[in-house]
Amino acid sequence: MTLRTLGLSMVGVAGLLALPACKKEEAPPQPAPTTPVAAQGAKEHAATPIQAPEAAVPVAPAGKGVVKGTVSFTGTPPPAADLPANSDPxxxxxxxxxxSLLVKDGKLQNVVVRIRGTVPGAPPAPKAPVVVDQSKCTYVPRVQGAVAGQSVMFKNSDGTLHNVRGVVSTRAAFNVAQAPSGPPVERKLPTEGDVLKLKCDIHPWMTAFVVSNPNPYFATTGADGAFFLEGLPAGTYTVEAWHETLGTKTAEVTVKDDAPATVDFAFSAPDASAKQ
Known part of the structure; x- marks a missing residue:
């Protein structure tokens, strides 16, 4: 064997020995790319949020008329009484x-202002109930309106036992117990009388009112004393303002489709004495 042949043989052997090492250093194969359709589907699935239940569609009002105004308190309101001591954590x-009497800057809160009597063409009573919660041993809200025929749902957000005793005038309408943070309880509004008073015998300071009305044209004043009734057919109506301790005030108002009607009410401390 010549030196040249020996050299070529050595080079060939070295090449064979180096070949596995080269293959070892190669990058591992990449996974097959996702098809555009699959990628798009995964993207759409990830971006789709959980849909909330659809809210109930409100019933369209019967007309275009509006009644608005403010409920005031004249004079100096009497000081609020202290609530009984509480030992329930x-x-x-x-x-x-x-x-029971909340006045701010001369404006009266928690007054139910409503159109009295039936209103032709008025929408029916909502299927959803009005809600009264029990939070920090307080009824929330304290005062609200409802359409005759509606139900009222009582929630207990407190970690303590409550009972809800409903009274119309002096007659007991119902009395239900609610376990701490228990499930809601629903009751139909009584058909006799239009003011349902709620009491808790376990926490005697707890008081609330649900005022039922034969039509849905009512509102409860907030801290600014304002109210706004919309959707009334044109006509002449009796508007009533009801307060739990001050009684009622009424006014006649003519409603037109093209302009809002304004009516204001004023209560004073002597109204509370007159009611008693």
Whole structure:
């Protein structure tokens, strides 16, 4: 064997020995690319949020008329009485003063302003109930309106036992117990009388009112004393303002389709004495 042949043989052997090492250093194969259709489907699936249940569609009003105004309190309101002492830890955070008469800057809160009587063409009573929650041993809201025929749902957000005793005038309408943070309880509004008073015998300071009306044209005043009734057919109506301790005020108003009607009410401390 010549030197040249020997050299070529050595080079060939070295090449064979180096070949596995080269293959070892190669990058591992990449996974097959996702098809555009699959990628698009995965993207759409990831971006789709959980849909909330659809809200109930409100019933369209019967007309275009509007009644608006303000409920005021004249004079100096009497001081609010202190609530009884509380030892229930679930009631922590409740107010210390009676909430039956709330006046701010001369404006009266928690007044139900409503159109009295039936209104031709008015929408029917909503299927959903009005809701009264029990939070920090307080009924929330304290005062609200409802359409005759509606139900009222009671929730217990407190970690303590409550009972809800409904009273119309002096007659007991129902009395239900609710376990701490228990499930809601629903009751039909009584057909006799239009003011349902709610009491808790376990926490005697708890009081609330649901005022039922034969039509849906009512509102409860907030801290600014304002109210706004819309959707009324044109015509002449009796408007009533009801307060739990001050009684009622009424006014006649003529409603037109092309302009809002304004009516204001004023209560004073002597109204409370007259009711008593």
């Amino acid at each position: 679930a009631c922590e955070g409740r107010g210390d003063r009676d909430q």
